[in-house]
Amino acid sequence: MAGRLGLYRDQVDDESVHRAATAGVSTARILDVVAECAFATLVGMVDNLAGRGPLDELLRPRAWAGASRVP
Incomplete structure (x- = not known):
């Protein structure tokens, strides 16, 4: 569920939440x-x-190598 939340932001389906609760x-x-x-x-x-x-x-x-500024 956390992975889906990170990837899809507010579009986590009910099944993902249900699987987390079932676990x-x-x-x-x-x-x-x-x-x-x-x-x-x-x-x-x-x-x-x-x-x-x-x-x-x-x-x-x-740090991400493609960042505009890496201290």
Whole structure:
């Protein structure tokens, strides 16, 4: 479900949510995953609008090589 949420944003089908719930994922945890994905999307949008802020030391080795500016 989280993978579909990341790929398709708001177009996660009911079956994906049902499979997660059937596998024992609680409703609260499902909502946590949705909130985290929404937050990550918002952070990415703000970063793009702000002209890309510097990456934390932990993330620098994982920086996308095609980024307009990699600190």
